[in-house]
Amino acid sequence: MxxxxxxxxxxxxxxxxxxxxxxxxxxxxxxxxxxxxxxxxxxxxxxxxxxxxxxxxxxxxxxxxxxxxxxxxxxxxxxxxxxxxxxxxxxxxxxxxxxxxxxxxxxxxxxxxxxxxxxxxxxxxxxxxxxxxxxxxxxxxxxxxxxxxxxxxxxxxxxxxxxxxxxxxxxxxxxxxxxxxxxxxIWYVYPIPVFELADRNFNVWWTDFNRSLKRVNYGISSAHLNLSGWADVLKINLNFGYTNRYEASYERPWFNRSQTLGFRAAVGFSRNREVQYVTRENRQQFIADPEQWMRQRLYAHLALYWRPKLLTTHTFALEYHHNQTSDTVARQLNPHFFGSSRTKQRHVSALYRFVADLRDARPYPLKGWMLALELRQNGLLPSDDLHLFRLAAEGRYYRPLGRRWSAELVLKGRLSWPRRQPPFYNNQALGYGSDVVRGYEFFVVDGLDFFVQKGSLRFLLFDKYLYLGKWFPMANHLPIRAFFALHHDTGYARDPFFAADNPLNNRLLRGYGLGLNVVAFYNAVARFEYSWRSTGGSGFYVNYFAGF
The missing domain is CATH 3.10.20.310 (membrane protein fhac)
Known part of the structure; x- marks a missing residue:
């Protein structure tokens, strides 16, 4: 107070x-x-x-x-x-x-x-x-x-x-x-070599693709954090390997005297010789051609941030997307890839996002809540190849239950209009990014709409500093915490158009299990979990977030 x-x-x-x-x-x-x-x-x-x-x-x-x-x-x-x-x-x-x-x-x-x-x-x-x-x-x-x-x-x-x-x-x-x-x-300059997985998560790369180094991106990434002392970030990525990606971005959280307005600008280009062209049995199906680029993407992004209160942010953004695929994909394998057997998709998009964030520590919160609302209109011009409006909402709640126990609840959902068949390329739902029902890391569930709930009960095992010695003068004491966690997730994706070959679509999914969560350097999180699926089966899964 x-x-x-x-x-x-x-x-x-x-x-x-x-x-x-x-x-x-x-x-x-x-x-x-x-x-x-x-x-x-x-x-x-x-x-x-x-x-x-x-x-x-x-x-x-x-x-x-x-x-x-x-x-x-x-x-x-x-x-x-x-x-x-x-x-x-x-x-x-x-x-x-x-x-x-x-x-x-x-x-x-x-x-x-x-x-x-x-x-x-x-x-x-x-x-x-x-x-x-x-x-x-x-x-x-x-x-x-x-x-x-x-x-x-x-x-x-x-x-x-x-x-x-x-x-x-x-x-x-x-x-x-x-x-x-x-x-x-922290260290502010990261001119580091890139070695990252091209697949959705570590488990898919390790199991489905047998740890193939052909599905790895490598190159150089230069990130200059806090460039001028105002928390601004300049990033330049030159990636090769599975995906060729070249991008540059600059972000400044505020530029006016009252510290309420900020912006971000980014431009990028990427291309692949392999692309997912369809989903069968809720598994991604890929086609590769070493002689041609199967997918190319060009995009530009400009966003304005408005932060009138300490923990409230409004984002207004404009985006330009130009996507292209091969004739083999668009006209032979999947005419619905961009719709109407088109090999190109161009559109201008507008986005508004509201976030109220009262969590104590965002990478791994133990107390507080977060609420986010997003409105996105893909296709502002009559000549655009895509016209799709989406409304998404997310809520997160964290509560300590004692000195070592804490609870987590996450709710997230999305609705799409118009209610007609979208291009396959724009029909992703569960299984991408963080929208995963734990236990179903190997599967994807496409759809116009989706809902996911995640719940965890966590117990702090230890919270200490590890001495790294004189070889790490900038961070010779590593803060590290470990938690034992129980989890239970529920998810549902509604897909009226592509569900015939995918049994997990239009079906309530549940996953539950236990695991070990490790938090280092405040913002790097690794989760080692064993999960069971309501549809049968179980497995051990590894997920991590590097924090930068």
């Missing part, structure tokens, strides 16, 4: 205790530290507790702080000096005495300064934009630990930092209270 100090004219009563100015406003106790020397604080505090010795005063303070362990154990991070102990302890005791005397129970503390440390490249304005408080605000003492941790995770959600700590401290010699946020920035 947060409240702004509104001016001295509203104070009904003033008291000065141990260098703390205690002010009462509308039944709320506000506390502001006053600049006093350490010895003055000692004498005033010992006088307040009955002239006890310094040792006795410290003992009483420790008892008070133990009573407030839920707040100060996290807030002060175990780095409290003797002077800080006396000053903050006196603050708590004085506030408690004053509050009990006047019948008040709400305690508030004024934050005079916010100190940032370790942001060598990242601009301070960008970090402060993520915080829900600023210098001069007053925070609830009771909820202080939770407030600071919530704001630390919001800064981590920018993706610019590998590690961070936050705590309350007293600045000397002024005696002012400050919140210190220490940050460790």
């Amino acid at each position: 947060m409240r702004r100090v509104n001016g001295a004219r509203k104070w009904r009563n003033n008291k000065e205790i141990n260098g703390m100015q205690s002010k009462f406003v509308r039944g709320v106790v506000y506390l502001q530290p006053m600049p006093l020397h350490f010895s003055q604080n000692c004498r005033r505090f010992m006088g307040m507790v009955g002239g006890r010795s310094s040792r006795g005063a410290r003992a009483m303070l420790r008892a008070v702080l133990r009573q407030w362990h839920s707040v100060f154990g996290c807030v002060l991070g175990g780095k409290m000096k003797k002077s800080d102990l006396l000053i903050v302890g006196a603050l708590v005791v004085a506030a408690s005495v004053a509050a009990q005397k006047d019948g008040h129970t709400d305690l508030w503390v004024r934050i005079d300064t916010i100190v940032l440390e370790g942001n060598y490249r990242t601009r301070a304005e960008l970090i402060l934009r993520e915080l829900e408080f600023q210098a001069g605000d007053t925070l609830s003492l009771t909820d202080l630990a939770e407030t600071l941790e919530r704001n630390r995770l919001r800064v981590m959600n920018t993706g610019l930092f590998a590690h961070s700590t936050i705590h309350l401290e007293v600045l000397e010699p002024s005696g002012h209270l400050a919140i210190r946020l220490w940050l460790k920035e």
Whole structure:
């Protein structure tokens, strides 16, 4: 909770205790530290507790702080000096005495300064934009630990930092209270070689295609994160192998003074000598020709971000797509590939997306919720080859069930119009990206509409740092967490047109199982799971998200 100090004219009563100015406003106790020397604080505090010795005063303070362990154990991070102990302890005791005397129970503390440390490249304005408080605000003492941790995770959600700590401290010699946020920035330049799988997931490549290196993309990818210190990202990819892909993109989360408007621009071209031309038995069927390119894609993307509130984002985007396939695919194997035996598909698309994200840590949340709504119109011009409107919605909810237990619930769905047969190329539903019913990783379920529900119950096994030694000077301490998880998923895809050869279409699917989830470097997640399918069968599956 947060409240702004509104001016001295509203104070009904003033008291000065141990260098703390205690002010009462509308039944709320506000506390502001006053600049006093350490010895003055000692004498005033010992006088307040009955002239006890310094040792006795410290003992009483420790008892008070133990009573407030839920707040100060996290807030002060175990780095409290003797002077800080006396000053903050006196603050708590004085506030408690004053509050009990006047019948008040709400305690508030004024934050005079916010100190940032370790942001060598990242601009301070960008970090402060993520915080829900600023210098001069007053925070609830009771909820202080939770407030600071919530704001630390919001800064981590920018993706610019590998590690961070936050705590309350007293600045000397002024005696002012400050919140210190220490940050460790990630590597910002990634000119790394590319070695990635071309298939939908690791399990399909490992089992269906026998770990073939012919189905691997390789090349060079250069990503410059936080290019100018404003969290902007420049990416250039040159990929070869199974897919030739050349693309460049630049993204800046905000460019105006109020930090509410941002943009992204991207252009890319890709081509394959192998393409999926149809789905049979809910398995992708491919055709390859080493003498010609079976599919080529050219696309351009321009998006404007509007972020009027801290955790709310609106996206407005325009896209251009030019897709092309071979005569063999469009006229012999599947006339419905682009529709009407066409070998080309061109269209301009418009997109609006709304996201409200209150999760504590986006790569692997334990608390909070997220709501997303997307409207997409493929085909803005009468001459476009595709006219398809889609409405998609997604909700995610996370709740801790104790110190180690937590629960996850994900709901996602999509509807499409008009209600006529779309091109096969634009009819993807379950099995692509993250829209997978666990246990069905080897299958795809096409359709106009789909719905998927995912639920997990997770138990924290350990949360620690691994020392990587001097060979990793930028990240020699690897934060790593491991969770045991139980999961249950449900999914359904409605396909009125291509379901004849696909028994999983128009059928309710369920998958359930258990697994191990590993989270490293805050944003890299690997899941090792064993799942059973409602239609029969089971298997071991590996899924991972690299985080960049």
